[in-house]
Amino acid sequence: MGTVLNYLEKYGKYTFAEMPMTEVDSLALCQLSYLKFDGMVSEEGEPVILKSLREHPDYEKLFADVRYEKVNRALLEEMIQSRRFGHMKLNYYVNVIEEKWETQFSAVTCFPDEEIVYVVFRGTDETIVGWKEDFNMAFLSPVPGQEYSVRYLESVTGKFEGPFYVGGHSKGGNLAVYSAMNAAPHIQDRIIRIYSMDGPGFRPEVLEKCGYDKIAEKVVKILPNSSLVGMIFESDMHFQVVKSNTFGLLQHDPYTWQVTGNHLVRANDLYERRKEMDNNLNQWILSLDEQQLRTFVDTLYHVITASKADNLIDFTAEWRRSMNGIIGALKQVDEETVKMLKEMVRSLFEIARANRKRQIAAKTEGAWNLLTQKQKPEKQNKSKPSPL
Known part of the structure; x- marks a missing residue:
């Protein structure tokens, strides 16, 4: 190809x-x-x-x-x-x-x-x-x-x-x-x-x-x-x-x-695993209010820009300096914001776990229905035989 x-x-x-x-x-x-x-x-x-x-x-x-x-x-x-x-x-x-x-x-x-x-x-x-x-x-x-x-x-x-x-x-x-x-x-x-x-x-x-x-x-x-x-x-x-x-x-x-x-x-x-991850991410984003999303993105942006890099190329090329800046920025994040971020990330994992449980339950039910269907005895044909 x-x-x-x-x-x-x-x-x-x-x-x-x-x-x-x-x-x-x-x-x-x-x-x-x-x-x-x-x-x-x-x-x-x-x-x-x-x-x-x-x-x-x-x-x-x-x-x-x-x-x-x-x-x-x-x-x-x-x-x-x-x-x-x-x-x-x-x-x-x-x-x-x-x-x-x-x-x-x-x-x-x-x-x-x-x-x-x-x-x-x-x-x-x-x-x-x-x-x-x-x-x-x-x-x-x-x-x-x-x-x-x-x-x-x-x-x-x-x-x-x-x-x-x-x-x-x-x-x-x-x-x-x-x-x-x-x-x-x-x-x-x-x-x-x-x-x-x-x-x-x-x-x-x-x-x-x-x-x-x-x-x-x-x-x-x-x-x-x-x-x-x-x-x-x-x-x-x-x-x-x-x-x-x-x-x-x-x-x-x-x-x-x-x-x-x-x-x-x-x-x-799409790959099944990818669809599952995408679905979890979308549900998570839609579950957060505007303030939570602003806090999450603004904090992430603040941490990245603390690396002093103007673009992602410099950020990755000089990763040691970038990481030092990020570590310093994380120390400056106030406790209330850190607490909110932890709660948001926890909610993402909770959504993923709940979706996974539903998938397992649906697969189990489907397998059980298939198994019981196969075990049903075939109905005997009780109609009279044709004289011909």
Whole structure:
């Protein structure tokens, strides 16, 4: 089985007139949005052709996020060399990081050919403030990034006519869905499809308030079969499960998703153990009130930022210094907060234990019913034999 890189190598020779947009194209564009286009693609100016980026003096800055540096280089090179994406235009790039408002938001609009427009939202980048915003989604609605996404979608789609796609990976998938369900009706009518690639869902009251049903049929949510991020608040959304080349949380990396031909390889369902863990986590979050959630996330953020690292790359690279800062920060947490945190964590384990007991009881009852059914004597046929 291949990956999105193998797909581009094999199918990049086809234009969109020769082979229509596929879900793997969407995955490639979602990942492309992680590149740092600052100073290369403008917010309001002329569009930039993808091929031209190779000659830009700031080309190396595209790969500042070292988490995906090697594979992102390969992705961009394959796209540049292809007939399919080489002449794609990029425009309306924004990148906002506001530590005060705990916001990290980035989006870019892609024009693969004259007939196709794809509005793509970047997922969580390597900044710690971006990571914090993901957690804020658990209790705040809307978070600033979600509000930005609605304004961005309405502003950008007013600059061109016709239908378009919208999508994103991770938090970008959440923003794609959020912006679409809060956009004006005439914009919603123009949307062809909304891709959420392992993006977190929404609290039930948010889906109801924002009228998710208006766009539900256009949403394509794709999860790897050990998804954690994409199963946060996953409830009524229908999702498709794909296979990955790796295990656990590493499956969140779209470069591990298996591709055959021009589509992703489907799995039957999420792993049973993963579904159980996701269900426990969602029940736990919904069981806490807003103050408890704020305390939990704010304390966690305070502890992480005490490491003095500006981003998760520095945090992990200098882990000894990071841990010293964390240990110091933990000592400063007041007793009341520590007590609240202990109670919240205890409630998570209680929910998990209760769910496990119910599962065992259901399995036991099912096995007992099956056993007693097999032991029932077959009814004798007392009808008179046929004279024939």
